[in-house]
Amino acid sequence: MVRKRERLEVIKDVLESIRSNRNIKPTRLLYASNLSPQMFKEYINELITKDFIKLEIDAKEKKTFSLTKKGQDFLQEYRVIENLIENFGL
Amino acid sequence: MFEWMVENKELLKFFYTFVIALVCAIIVVKTDRLFNLSSHKGIRYLRNAFLFYGVGFVIRSLLEIPALPFKFLNIFFEFFLIMAGFFLLYSLLWKRLETSSKNYNSSLFNPRIFLFYSMALIIALIDNLLGTYIFMFFSQIALFILASIISFKNYKNNGKKHKFLKFYFAAMLLSLGAWSLNAFAALYLWRLRFVTGVYMINTAIFLLFLYGVMKVTKK
Numbered sequence: 001m002v003r004k005r006e007r008l009e010v011i012k013d014v015l016e017s018i019r020s021n022r023n024i025k026p027t028r029l030l031y032a033s034n035l036s037p038q039m040f041k042e043y044i045n046e047l048i049t050k051d052f053i054k055l056e057i058d059a060k061e062k063k064t065f066s067l068t069k070k071g072q073d074f075l076q077e078y079r080v081i082e083n084l085i086e087n088f089g090l
Numbered sequence: 091m092f093e094w095m096v097e098n099k100e101l102l103k104f105f106y107t108f109v110i111a112l113v114c115a116i117i118v119v120k121t122d123r124l125f126n127l128s129s130h131k132g133i134r135y136l137r138n139a140f141l142f143y144g145v146g147f148v149i150r151s152l153l154e155i156p157a158l159p160f161k162f163l164n165i166f167f168e169f170f171l172i173m174a175g176f177f178l179l180y181s182l183l184w185k186r187l188e189t190s191s192k193n194y195n196s197s198l199f200n201p202r203i204f205l206f207y208s209m210a211l212i213i214a215l216i217d218n219l220l221g222t223y224i225f226m227f228f229s230q231i232a233l234f235i236l237a238s239i240i241s242f243k244n245y246k247n248n249g250k251k252h253k254f255l256k257f258y259f260a261a262m263l264l265s266l267g268a269w270s271l272n273a274f275a276a277l278y279l280w281r282l283r284f285v286t287g288v289y290m291i292n293t294a295i296f297l298l299f300l301y302g303v304m305k306v307t308k309k
Contacts, residue, residue: 090132
């Protein structure tokens with residue numbers, strides 16, 4: 001059986017997809033994140049609200065996502081956060 | 091050695107409180123930074139536990155000053171200590187009790203935590219009315235029995251992969267021991283030797299938590 005991803009793991013995967021693809025389009029990010037469209041929308045809204053990612057729209061109305069400083073900080077600290085949660089049974 | 095400790099009792103008490111308050115402050119700062127990034131509820135409750143322990147111990151140090159007429163502070167001391175225990179237990183339990191549909195913005199002011207506040211306040215008030223610490227001791231003994239069982243399960247399930255789970259379980263057992271010794275001392279003989287033993291165990295517990303936080307958050 002496929003293991004259900006934890007919320008933090010999903011966030012990490014989405015942010016990593018954005019980091020590795022630099023200015024990724026929404027449709028491509030949806031495929032890369034492996035989420036349902038509904039869940040994808042919820043996660044993206046959360047990440048924008050928390051200032052982890054930003055949505056950029058160019059002159060041709062083309063939408064792309066990019067990482068913010070806070071998003072990069074999260075990816076750098078992800079291992080530490082995961083370590084704390086697992087070692088303290090949180 | 092023991093005579094020296096008796097002679098310097100006040101100095102040792104101050105040093106004990108200072109060490110624990112400092113340990114709590116470090117843990118709160120470290121966990122708060124990780125909570126701000128992750129919004130993880132378990133980290134949030136763990137941070138709250140050490141915040142309340144820290145405040146509790148600072149209030150306790152004020153109670154040691156004989157010139158201060160703030161004996162009512164004893165209620166706050168008990169309240170913060172009991173709440174800290176509740177937060178620590180809840181950091182282990184929240185996944186089993188909270189549904190993802192109910193998200194409270196504040197971990198300090200929400201209906202669930204309000205229940206803990208009420209219980210802590212009732213225990214602190216009863217103890218102060220009766221001039222005892224017994225209700226606090228027994229509430230904490232019950233709480234740490236539960237926390238020991240949960241942390242033992244965590245250790246059995248994931249102990250090989252995550253090494254600190256073993257120390258976490260040890261910290262819960264030590265806490266249970268310290269509260270039991272406290273209750274024994276309060277019921278039978280309130281001797282300095284017992285109290286010194288409790289202080290030493292408590293210091294070891296907080297240092298163990300500090301070691302864990304420093305170790306697992308090391309990059």
